[in-house]
Amino acid sequence: MRRVAVIxxxxxxxxxxxxxxxxxxxxxxxxxxxxxxxxxxxxxxxxSDRLLAATSDGxxxxxxxxxxxxxxxxxxxxxxxxxxxxxxxxSPGPFLERTEDQLRTNLESGIxxxxxxxxxxxxxxxxxxxxxxxxxxxxxxxxxxxxxLRGGAPFSTxxxxxxARRALTQSLAREFGPKGVHVVxxxxxxxxxxxxxxxxxxxxxxxxxxxIAQNYLxxxxxxxxxxxxxLDIRPSDESW
Amino acid sequence: MRRVAVIxxxxxxxxxxxxxxxxxxxxxxxxxxxxxxxxxxxxxxxxSDRLLAATSDGxxxxxxxxxxxxxxxxxxxxxxxxxxxxxxxxSPGPFLERTEDQLRTNLESGIxxxxxxxxxxxxxxxxxxxxxxxxxxxxxxxxxxxxxLRGGAPFSTxxxxxxARRALTQSLAREFGPKGVHVVxxxxxxxxxxxxxxxxxxxxxxxxxxxIAQNYLxxxxxxxxxxxxxLDIRPSDESW
Amino acid sequence: MRRVAVIxxxxxxxxxxxxxxxxxxxxxxxxxxxxxxxxxxxxxxxxSDRLLAATSDGxxxxxxxxxxxxxxxxxxxxxxxxxxxxxxxxSPGPFLERTEDQLRTNLESGIxxxxxxxxxxxxxxxxxxxxxxxxxxxxxxxxxxxxxLRGGAPFSTxxxxxxARRALTQSLAREFGPKGVHVVxxxxxxxxxxxxxxxxxxxxxxxxxxxIAQNYLxxxxxxxxxxxxxLDIRPSDESW
Amino acid sequence: MRRVAVIxxxxxxxxxxxxxxxxxxxxxxxxxxxxxxxxxxxxxxxxSDRLLAATSDGxxxxxxxxxxxxxxxxxxxxxxxxxxxxxxxxSPGPFLERTEDQLRTNLESGIxxxxxxxxxxxxxxxxxxxxxxxxxxxxxxxxxxxxxLRGGAPFSTxxxxxxARRALTQSLAREFGPKGVHVVxxxxxxxxxxxxxxxxxxxxxxxxxxxIAQNYLxxxxxxxxxxxxxLDIRPSDESW
Numbered sequence: 039m040r041r042v043a044v045i046x047x048x049x050x051x052x053x054x055x056x057x058x059x060x061x062x063x064x065x066x067x068x069x070x071x072x073x074x075x076x077x078x079x080x081x082x083x084x085x086s087d088r089l090l091a092a093t094s095d096g097x098x099x100x101x102x103x104x105x106x107x108x109x110x111x112x113x114x115x116x117x118x119x120x121x122x123x124x125x126x127x128x129s130p131g132p133f134l135e136r137t138e139d140q141l142r143t144n145l146e147s148g149i150x151x152x153x154x155x156x157x158x159x160x161x162x163x164x165x166x167x168x169x170x171x172x173x174x175x176x177x178x179x180x181x182x183x184x185x186x187l188r189g190g191a192p193f194s195t196x197x198x199x200x201x202a203r204r205a206l207t208q209s210l211a212r213e214f215g216p217k218g219v220h221v222v223x224x225x226x227x228x229x230x231x232x233x234x235x236x237x238x239x240x241x242x243x244x245x246x247x248x249x250i251a252q253n254y255l256x257x258x259x260x261x262x263x264x265x266x267x268x269l270d271i272r273p274s275d276e277s278w
Numbered sequence: 279m280r281r282v283a284v285i286x287x288x289x290x291x292x293x294x295x296x297x298x299x300x301x302x303x304x305x306x307x308x309x310x311x312x313x314x315x316x317x318x319x320x321x322x323x324x325x326s327d328r329l330l331a332a333t334s335d336g337x338x339x340x341x342x343x344x345x346x347x348x349x350x351x352x353x354x355x356x357x358x359x360x361x362x363x364x365x366x367x368x369s370p371g372p373f374l375e376r377t378e379d380q381l382r383t384n385l386e387s388g389i390x391x392x393x394x395x396x397x398x399x400x401x402x403x404x405x406x407x408x409x410x411x412x413x414x415x416x417x418x419x420x421x422x423x424x425x426x427l428r429g430g431a432p433f434s435t436x437x438x439x440x441x442a443r444r445a446l447t448q449s450l451a452r453e454f455g456p457k458g459v460h461v462v463x464x465x466x467x468x469x470x471x472x473x474x475x476x477x478x479x480x481x482x483x484x485x486x487x488x489x490i491a492q493n494y495l496x497x498x499x500x501x502x503x504x505x506x507x508x509l510d511i512r513p514s515d516e517s518w
Numbered sequence: 519m520r521r522v523a524v525i526x527x528x529x530x531x532x533x534x535x536x537x538x539x540x541x542x543x544x545x546x547x548x549x550x551x552x553x554x555x556x557x558x559x560x561x562x563x564x565x566s567d568r569l570l571a572a573t574s575d576g577x578x579x580x581x582x583x584x585x586x587x588x589x590x591x592x593x594x595x596x597x598x599x600x601x602x603x604x605x606x607x608x609s610p611g612p613f614l615e616r617t618e619d620q621l622r623t624n625l626e627s628g629i630x631x632x633x634x635x636x637x638x639x640x641x642x643x644x645x646x647x648x649x650x651x652x653x654x655x656x657x658x659x660x661x662x663x664x665x666x667l668r669g670g671a672p673f674s675t676x677x678x679x680x681x682a683r684r685a686l687t688q689s690l691a692r693e694f695g696p697k698g699v700h701v702v703x704x705x706x707x708x709x710x711x712x713x714x715x716x717x718x719x720x721x722x723x724x725x726x727x728x729x730i731a732q733n734y735l736x737x738x739x740x741x742x743x744x745x746x747x748x749l750d751i752r753p754s755d756e757s758w
Numbered sequence: 759m760r761r762v763a764v765i766x767x768x769x770x771x772x773x774x775x776x777x778x779x780x781x782x783x784x785x786x787x788x789x790x791x792x793x794x795x796x797x798x799x800x801x802x803x804x805x806s807d808r809l810l811a812a813t814s815d816g817x818x819x820x821x822x823x824x825x826x827x828x829x830x831x832x833x834x835x836x837x838x839x840x841x842x843x844x845x846x847x848x849s850p851g852p853f854l855e856r857t858e859d860q861l862r863t864n865l866e867s868g869i870x871x872x873x874x875x876x877x878x879x880x881x882x883x884x885x886x887x888x889x890x891x892x893x894x895x896x897x898x899x900x901x902x903x904x905x906x907l908r909g910g911a912p913f914s915t916x917x918x919x920x921x922a923r924r925a926l927t928q929s930l931a932r933e934f935g936p937k938g939v940h941v942v943x944x945x946x947x948x949x950x951x952x953x954x955x956x957x958x959x960x961x962x963x964x965x966x967x968x969x970i971a972q973n974y975l976x977x978x979x980x981x982x983x984x985x986x987x988x989l990d991i992r993p994s995d996e997s998w
Contacts, residue, residue: 098378133453134397138338141393145385149438153381157374173994189448198389201445202438208429209437213373216995231983249984256976262994263951264969269989274893274982275936413754456755471743489744496736502754503711504729509749514653514742515696578858613933614877618818621873625865629918633861637854669928677929678869678922685921688909693853 040115047124050233054080055247069094096151101158117162120178130192140195148199163219173262175218180207184227211267220265227272243275280355287364290473294320295487309334336391341398357402360418370432380435388439403459413502415458420447424467451507467512483515520595527604530713534560535727549574576631581638597642600658610672620675628679643699653742655698660687664707691747700745707752723755760835767844770953774800775967789814816871821878837882840898850912860915868919883939893982895938900927904947931987940985947992963995
């Protein structure tokens with residue numbers, strides 16, 4: 039049985055690392071605004087018969103198409119992993135110089151698209167038999183950030199969106215945990231290192247995307263008697 | 279010098295109680311979607327020369343008009359209190375039966391309008407001299423709810439909006455506190471009793487709107503060496 | 519009917535300011551290790567027939583004696599306010615240079631004495647009729663600190679004690695709120711200014727003890743439909 | 759090079775499961791009040807040359823002896839894992855019927871012994887070279903509970919101790935993370951199933967100790983660019 043992981047927000051950094059890590063056990067559908075055109079930039083060595091890319095801006099319409107494509111391409115597969123990894127638009131600054139549009143842009147990727155993505159993937163999870171090892175029907179991981187916990191002064195257009203995302207993960211975990219769906223909010227606290235082939239230097243205190251990916255894999259492998267809903271992920275030398 | 283308090287989300291319950299309480303010291307501008315038509319329902323005994331009502335749905339355009347009206351009506355006044363009290367639309371239920379529209383409706387009143395309201399009122403605060411007693415240039419109070427702290431299972435369209443509102447208040451408090459603006463997030467935990475003349479019975483364990491209003495007045499009166507950013511407000515017999 | 523407020527941890531700073539503020543409505547019992555000898559240092563102008571001082575180190579034995587003294591001195595009075603304001607011993611530093619004794623010292627004042635004080639005063643509260651205005655049978659306020667929420671690197675002997683105190687206040691609020699006892703945890707975030715006659719300069723960004731006292735009085739005056747369990751108190755220009 | 763994991767609070771449930779799981783890569787020192795006598799009850803199949811048991815009540819004296827025993831028994835070994843897993847004494851009930859002694863008992867195991875254990879094991883960690891794979895010098899995991907986050911009404915003698923333990927883990931993580939020591943607080947939310955050979959039935963919604971142990975192993979294996987300081991561990995059907 040083909041297992042499928044769907045990763046939305048699949049850029050060359052964390053998204054690609056997660057796709058790469060899950061491709062050992064899963065076929066992968068990667069989604070972003072720039073895919074499938076930008077697929078070469080992800081540098082994935084996943085065999086082509088286990089990799090699919092489609093465009094999604096997080097709208098219901100685009101997600102509907104993407105899941106239809108998936109079902110047509112890999113019929114009878116088991117979709118049992120979803121990763122919501124879209125970035126907010128980084129727009130810090132003095133509140134009175136921020137705009138409603140900047141806030142709205144971040145609410146789209148922060149919460150509205152996350153809501154839509156969840157509505158599309160959870161029904162697939164619920165249709166699965168529990169995994170023989172973990173007893174999960176599916177795992178849905180949301181990438182969060184420290185600004186999901188603390189609204190810093192310059193982040194008035196960003197923190198609200200990340201707080202909102204966190205709220206959604208709690209509602210989903212409480213509703214769907216007892217139904218076999220594992221919902222996780224991963225608080226990434228620190229800078230993520232640039233991809234190694236980017237030519238940019240990796241600062242010593244940055245998070246390696248591959249290590250985030252390994253953490254996500256560990257979360258998928260948690261057995262259902264001992265699930266984590268929220269965890270922080272932080273470099274050892276980060277001040278917090 | 280005329281002091282003005284602007285209250286948005288001024289329905290017959292908490293909003294009216296707050297307006298009533300502040301009218302001892304302030305002229306009042308009340309804003310809501312149904313005002314000024316619904317003004318009689320607020321049952322305020324504020325003298326008419328100290329009361330103004332205008333329509334606002336929280337959009338920038340409507341707020342711009344409302345503040346222009348205020349400035350024209352009460353020129354040279356000191357706007358030094360703002361209360362953001364709009365309700366979310368109560369839409370609990372199973373996640374897969376919720377809609378993107380329900381979420382969006384709550385994001386509008388939960389965070390977008392709060393952002394807009396803050397952008398319109400804070401410049402007025404910053405233009406004030408510090409209050410002689412409190413040393414504040416202005417106080418901005420946001421009504422929050424327990425679901426700003428905890429995303430319960432049925433609240434996937436509501437908790438994200440209230441988490442987001444809380445984030446905004448933290449960003450604003452951190453940026454504008456040192457500039458003399460007091461920003462508060464009040465977590466109302468419990469049912470608010472219906473207005474006494476509503477004909478509905480007041481349950482013993484409900485919050486009296488007048489007591490919320492008194493708390494808000496106490497917050498405005500806090501001196502700037504000892505400000506509260508967040509507090510919970512809860513009936514004594516509420517289970518939490 | 520004589521109303522009595524009991525303040526433990528009554529030094530020349532916050533404790534004295536609280537005693538002073540409550541003496542408008544209450545007779546005051548102040549307790550500390552150095553009282554009654556150090557009473558002159560508190561600079562209270564409370565009439566002597568409304569002021570009582572006794573020694574307590576927070577032990578059950580000392581508290582038992584103090585409450586017996588109170589009952590003998592002011593029979594038939596209504597004890598309806600308690601303030602737990604003892605300081606921790608300030609002992610920051612590298613963990614491996616801290617000692618078990620430093621930790622134990624802070625656990626005594628941080629939590630064990632707070633537990634004891636609560637066991638002595640709450641039965642008095644429960645024996646009261648509800649206050650006619652607030653409907654409270656008594657109010658118990660604990661002074662907390664930011665390190666009740668966040669364990670900073672140098673605070674390994676202090677943060678555990680303040681976290682523990684916060685936990686106690688939550689348990690007490692949940693058990694005794696429905697019985698008419700108002701339990702508050704006040705998170706003081708910032709330096710408290712030295713008493714004005716101390717000769718030390720008051721930094722602009724420090725908390726004025728009198729403002730803490732006013733906040734505590736506001737909390738006592740909250741009506742039981744709208745009680746606060748936790749609030750932060752912070753100077754406007756504190757960075758947090 | 760022999761790697762050693764030290765587990766304190768090693769009873770037949772979680773402690774034994776953790777010891778068992780780590781014995782694939784580590785020699786194990788188990789500590790508890792009833793060890794070494796109770797060792798057979800742990801049912802470990804660790805080879806005897808990789809298993810050591812000693813008595814400790816968490817006092818500095820007992821810990822000093824235990825670490826001396828370890829150094830004598832396995833000289834030149836690398837102590838790089840510590841697990842603090844001691845239970846609190848379960849003593850819920852009405853506050854006015856609780857005793858100072860019950861509180862003190864829980865403070866001993868909740869925080870004082872945790873402080874002592876940390877002071878004994880961290881210097882061993884700091885003397886290690888960073889692990890080649892993870893870059894950690896050592897990992898210190900504390901078992902926590904939901905009552906570390908929320909003081910429930912009946913838990914006035916227990917929640918303070920567990921809040922305090924959490925505070926300690928934060929101080930240690932902030933001080934020693936940059937020095938290569940990974941400090942984790944694991945919030946176990948739910949009942950832990952009895953050992954399978956206990957004759958007691960395992961309820962469906964209980965946590966399997968082996969799954970906690972696997973989570974702890976995953977935490978030890980986290981690479982230092984992506985460490986977790988706090989996570990919850992909860993059965994899928996737990997209500998929270």
